[in-house]
Amino acid sequence: MDLLVTTIAERPDLAPLLDAFPGAWPEFMYHDPVSALYYDCCLVQFPEYCLIAVDRDGERPVAKALSAPFAWAADPASDLPPGGYDEVILRASADRLAGRTPTLVSPIEIAVQPQLRRLGLAALMLDALRRNTAHLGYTSLVAPVRPYLRHEHLDVPFADYVAWTVAGGVPYDPWLRVHARAGAHVVGVAACSMTIPGTLAQWRAWTDLPFDESGPVPVPHALAPVHCDVAADQAVYVEPNVWVHHQL
């Protein structure tokens, strides 16, 4: 496949293609209330941090890697925001409003078209994001990594799962493995990286599950059970991620 990987700053005409990734995420993931703060204005505020890969022939969208800069005073090799993904978005937005100079860049979303997965495109996009971040003058890329095969192993503690390795000592989880091979080091667990609250009707619509009993509800592709409270008519998903640090 002959690919063009570019930023939206360089090719603003490709911006509409960022929305052409149907089925990239499980439905409930589109309902993190904090995400809207990024997606509603990233193309205006952060176009040089947003990458898209298109097939040169048809200019079809193949993959995307969206990121955001934020200010962080501590050493990113050992200390990163405990609130993970949501905290990056809140900080990046607040920094922009307050005029603070960012010091780190974090991916917000790296996604590959579902029919083009397992071809090495995720590694290619991560590499492009690393190079773009360095080109913008940063020395670190940090990522609240979503170890997506965790949903198949909810019976083991999260920290144990992310420490699993396979031959060669690389992580068992495929997405953590891509980051490790690119040179990232694990900094720690972001226990509350993304919080998605909803009424039971909303969770039923997002998952096609009954949500009719209080307690933990396993949801396909969720990295932790969703906490359901029938009497209160609410359910909440708190996703753990793993902070990694790429020294550029």
Ligand SMILES: CC(C)(COP(=O)(O)OP(=O)(O)OC[C@H]1O[C@@H](n2cnc3c(N)ncnc32)[C@H](O)[C@@H]1OP(=O)(O)O)[C@@H](O)C(=O)NCCC(=O)NCCS
């Ligand atoms: C995560 C994602 C970006 C990976 O993209 P991809 O192009 O399929 O990844 P690659 O082809 O580069 O594969 C990377 C590794 O993961 C493995 N892998 C990919 N999907 C896998 C799966 N479903 N099960 C097991 N292993 C898998 C590959 O075999 C490869 O491992 P290897 O190099 O050791 O053989 C893609 O699945 C995606 O867009 N998912 C939805 C969005 C998401 O979760 N993004 C990550 C958080 S921002």
